[in-house]
Amino acid sequence: MSTPSTPAGRKPRADAERNRSRVLAAARALFQERGDEVQMPEVARAAGVGTGTVYRHFPTRQALVEAAAELRFAEILQFARTDCLRDPESGQGLARYLRHVGQILADDQGLSASVAATVGSSAPRGEILAQLELAVGELIDQGRSARTLREDLAVSDVYMLVGALSAIIRTGSGDWRRFIDLAFDGLRPRTGN
Amino acid sequence: MSTPSTPAGRKPRADAERNRSRVLAAARALFQERGDEVQMPEVARAAGVGTGTVYRHFPTRQALVEAAAELRFAEILQFARTDCLRDPESGQGLARYLRHVGQILADDQGLSASVAATVGSSAPRGEILAQLELAVGELIDQGRSARTLREDLAVSDVYMLVGALSAIIRTGSGDWRRFIDLAFDGLRPRTGN
DNA sequence: ATCGGAATCGGAATCCGGTTCCGGATCGAT
DNA sequence: ATCGATCCGGAACCGGATTCCGATTCCGAT
Numbered sequence: 001m002s003t004p005s006t007p008a009g010r011k012p013r014a015d016a017e018r019n020r021s022r023v024l025a026a027a028r029a030l031f032q033e034r035g036d037e038v039q040m041p042e043v044a045r046a047a048g049v050g051t052g053t054v055y056r057h058f059p060t061r062q063a064l065v066e067a068a069a070e071l072r073f074a075e076i077l078q079f080a081r082t083d084c085l086r087d088p089e090s091g092q093g094l095a096r097y098l099r100h101v102g103q104i105l106a107d108d109q110g111l112s113a114s115v116a117a118t119v120g121s122s123a124p125r126g127e128i129l130a131q132l133e134l135a136v137g138e139l140i141d142q143g144r145s146a147r148t149l150r151e152d153l154a155v156s157d158v159y160m161l162v163g164a165l166s167a168i169i170r171t172g173s174g175d176w177r178r179f180i181d182l183a184f185d186g187l188r189p190r191t192g193n
Numbered sequence: 194m195s196t197p198s199t200p201a202g203r204k205p206r207a208d209a210e211r212n213r214s215r216v217l218a219a220a221r222a223l224f225q226e227r228g229d230e231v232q233m234p235e236v237a238r239a240a241g242v243g244t245g246t247v248y249r250h251f252p253t254r255q256a257l258v259e260a261a262a263e264l265r266f267a268e269i270l271q272f273a274r275t276d277c278l279r280d281p282e283s284g285q286g287l288a289r290y291l292r293h294v295g296q297i298l299a300d301d302q303g304l305s306a307s308v309a310a311t312v313g314s315s316a317p318r319g320e321i322l323a324q325l326e327l328a329v330g331e332l333i334d335q336g337r338s339a340r341t342l343r344e345d346l347a348v349s350d351v352y353m354l355v356g357a358l359s360a361i362i363r364t365g366s367g368d369w370r371r372f373i374d375l376a377f378d379g380l381r382p383r384t385g386n
Numbered sequence: 387a388t389c390g391g392a393a394t395c396g397g398a399a400t401c402c403g404g405t406t407c408c409g410g411a412t413c414g415a416t
Numbered sequence: 417a418t419c420g421a422t423c424c425g426g427a428a429c430c431g432g433a434t435t436c437c438g439a440t441t442c443c444g445a446t
Contacts, residue, residue, distance in 0.1 A: 012393090013443080014442075052396055055435080148381060150378070150382045150383065157380075160372055164372070168357055182354075184379055185343070185379045185381065186375075187287070189340060206421090206422060208424090234404090243426050252405095254405090
């Protein structure tokens with residue numbers, strides 16, 4: 001999947017592996033810094049390889065962007081587990097999660113684009129995404145138990161919100177923290193319905 | 194602004210005017226049908242003109258997309274006035290508005306892209322956008338008076354929501370009506386805090 | 387340690403789609 | 417009907433992603 005050119009079950013050559021991670025590291029840094037405007041030859045140069053090598057490992061620009069994004073998803077998963085799933089009593093796990101994701105998106109110019117793509121597309125989700133989905137499910141359950149989240153909240157709802165969040169952050173304008181607050185409290189007056 | 198190539202205060206030639214609207218009509222139809230994948234030569238062909246002519250009237254692809262979108266904004270403004278601002282008592286105007294906008298976005302593949310751009314960018318807003326902003330402001334006031342909307346809701350909040358809505362619809366997946374419902378009710382349980 | 391060939395590499399060439407250019411056709415005031 | 421200002425069409429240009437292929441490098445077998 002991630003290394004689509006490896007013919008079959010053959011172990012990749014050592015230098016190929018090395019180049020792959022160099023490219024990925026360079027891409028990650030550049031995308032974070034300048035987002036979507038980064039060009040393929042530029043990534044190649046930064047990684048110290050030719051453009052052909054970049055394409056050997058990532059068949060398309062989009063694939064490279066996604067691979068770089070997956071590194072971030074792994075970080076987010078990590079955070080969800082270590083910082084949001086603790087003390088289920090509070091029922092604040094999902095809130096912490098969304099704020100953290102917002103912060104990550106805001107700090108990484110290139111990430112929001114692929115988040116939107118990932119959230120929407122029905123492409124076969126990778127291992128990390130699947131795990132993340134599980135973690136979010138637990139966050140929801142905790143919130144329900146703690147009576148801080150509505151009963152009918154679903155994982156897909158959170159996906160939707162994250163997609164929306166990334167879009168808002170991408171526009172640059174608007175205060176994404178405000179959006180999260182609105183999402184929790186709703187548009188109606190606080191005092192009952 | 195919309196006719197940037199007209200030198201100064203000189204009235205455009207008749208055929209030029211005709212071609213302009215042909216191009217716009219073709220663009221509108223194609224963008225609605227197939228969204229962002231439509232190419233400039235294709236628009237030209239559909240309009241029965243050369244690519245040069247397209248560019249004479251719309252200096253850039255983006256400009257054409259926006260011009261096509263503005264037609265839709267006008268429709269939305271119309272709807273806001275005739276269907277949402279009626280009977281302020283109900284306080285349901287904003288809800289009606291958002292659902293209508295969602296429907297329009299869902300029916301027009303190309304629109305959501307420019308909505309995102311418009312909502313975000315601080316480009317000088319056109320006449321229609323300004324009017325729309327006013328109308329939305331009134332919708333908010335009505336909802337506040339009717340106690341169906343929170344006191345601190347701002348026009349910029351609604352902009353943010355519309356931007357989010359367009360992003361969600363663009364992904365194709367997910368149910369945008371659900372998003373609107375979530376936005377109104379919030380993630381917390383209905384019963385009090 | 388060396389050899390042979392498969393796997394990689396690098397970067398020039400290709401492809402694609404937006405944009406620009408300019409000779410020729412049209413419009414419309416006189 | 418004439419003439420200059422405008423406008424038209426579509427070929428040429430350009431930037432950036434992607435493909436191709438001869439040169440190079442790795443690594444298992446000898």
